[in-house]
Amino acid sequence: MESSSLSRSNLTSLRTFSFTIYGTTVLVSTYFPLFYAGLGFTSSQIGILYALGPMISLFANLLWSIASDRYRTIKKIMCILLIGQIIMSYILSISTSFSVIMLIITVFYFFYYPVLPLSDTMAINAAREHGKSFITIRIFGSIGYAFFALVIGYVLSLIGSHRTMWVTMTIAAIALIITLFIKDQSTPVAKMNMSGIWSILRQKELLWFFGCVFCLALSVRMNDAFLTITLKDLGAGENIIGWAQLASSCSEIPIFLFLSLYGERFKELPLLIFASLVFATRFLLVGLTDSAYAIVGIQLLHSLSFGIFYVTSIRMLTRLIPDEFRATGMALFTIVWSSASGLLSGTFGGMVFQELGRRQFYLIAMGFALAACLGFASRYLHRGPGLRAGKSTGSSKNV
Incomplete structure (x- = not known):
């Protein structure tokens, strides 16, 4: 009975934590660009600041996730990350120079980006x-993001x-307090080594999957970086x-x-094909x-x-990546989905948005989504009967 009570308490803490940390995600993806615009920065400068995070997260996600796998702790690392966010947010709140903000936001992203993949790892475990x-x-x-x-x-x-930035500090502080009530990861994991990572990356299906995800992510990150700027240009206020x-x-809650x-x-590939096609339609309409x-x-x-994409991709990852490398696998996925794509879409997207305008910007985003759709479709059509039927060596239960 006591064990059952502790389990319910831990799950409640994890759900509350997941609810809270998405408040920071709302700020970074939606309101940071408005903060930059309020300081007088141009679209190109905002694009550069947006791209800095993905560039830093290329190694930040792997660094913190490998440390988590090696030292068998997520809770302690999560506390370090949240404290770092609070400190950097305060420094950003008193900064106005583009060069200074570019430096500080780089450090902020070092503490920000690993939080979500590590949180997902805790939830999966x-x-x-x-x-x-x-x-x-x-x-x-999702509920927290909506709220x-x-x-x-x-x-x-x-x-x-x-x-x-004061709102950012408040939400990070609340998340830090909640972290103290979360049970640390107790699942035994293998000692991290690079040979294990390379053995994962040598899987052709995984490399193909990451390639299609990257192409789709380019369009998604372009939209993420400039949706609020688009709304502002059309006369929308913060409300x-x-x-x-x-x-x-x-809208994603009932789908989840x-x-x-x-x-x-439902088979994974048809779902990914459909999700990519809807992404393309969505960006066309916005444009x-x-x-x-x-x-x-x-x-x-x-x-x-x-x-549909998120649930299906996590399901596919748990089939393709061994359990002992789950934190690192999630970090690799985040690098492809957020980091590498965000780096390119931020710099490239900023120039396109400023030079060609909103319509051409979103048509290009639609093109990337359609390319991903074709990539998923080609893989589905060229698989053998057994694989096309969705057979796999792993299990995606409870994902």
């Missing part, structure tokens, strides 16, 4: 330990976007921007629930519309694009 679905924990991140997208928008409309983020995050219950009935309110409605397609 806890879900398997307690016989639960990973989605029953991760869905609270903070709306609340932060209203808060910043009252106190001003120049106080964005409307908050509603746009709320629409996207709320549906796939957690019935996802195993064509001239209404900020229409974009709020278009954001509902987030459910059929990101919602």
Whole structure:
């Protein structure tokens, strides 16, 4: 009975933690660009600042995740990361120079980017330990994102976007307190070594998967970096921007629930093909519309694009990557999905947005999504009957 009580307590703490850390994600993806714009930075400068995070996360994700696997602790590393975020946020709050902010935001990203893959690793481990679905924990991140997208928008409309960093510090501090109540990872893991990583990366199917994910991620990160700027250019205030983020995050919740219950009935590749096609449609519509309110409605397609893609990709990763390298595997996925793609899309996207305008920007994003769709489709069509039927050596249960 005591063990059952401790399990429920740990799962509750993990769900609360997942809920809270997505508040910082809302700020970084949605309101940091407005903070930069408020300081007078150009679209190209904002693109450079956006690209710095993915560049740093290329090694930050691996560094912290390898340390987690090697020392068998996620909780302690999570505390270090959150403390680093608080300190860097304070320094950013008193900085106005582009060169200074470029330096400080680089360090901030070093502490920010590894939090989500490590959080997902904790959730996956806890879900398997307690016989639960990973989605029953991760869905609270979506709820948290929806909550903070709306609340932060209203808060910043009252106190001003120049106080964005103070909101960041508050949310990181709350997450740090919650971390103290989370049970540390107790699942035995193998000692990390590079030969194990190379053995994973030599898998042709995994390399193909990462290649398609990277292509899709280019379009997604372009949209992430400049959606708020697009809304601002169309006359939207912080409240409307908050509603746009709320629409996207709320829309993914029923998809997460549906796939957690019935996802195993659907093959991975058809789901990824469909999600990529919806991403392409979504970016085309954003590029064509001239209404900020229409974009709020278009954001509902987030459910059929990101919602399906995320659950399916995590399911595929757990099949392709051995359990003992799970933290590092999640870090590799994050590097492809967020880091490498964000680095290119931030610098390239900033120049395209400034020089060619919004419509051409989103048409290019649509092109990348369609390329990913073709990549997933070609792999599906060229697989043998057994693989096409979805047979695998691993198990994706409880993911």
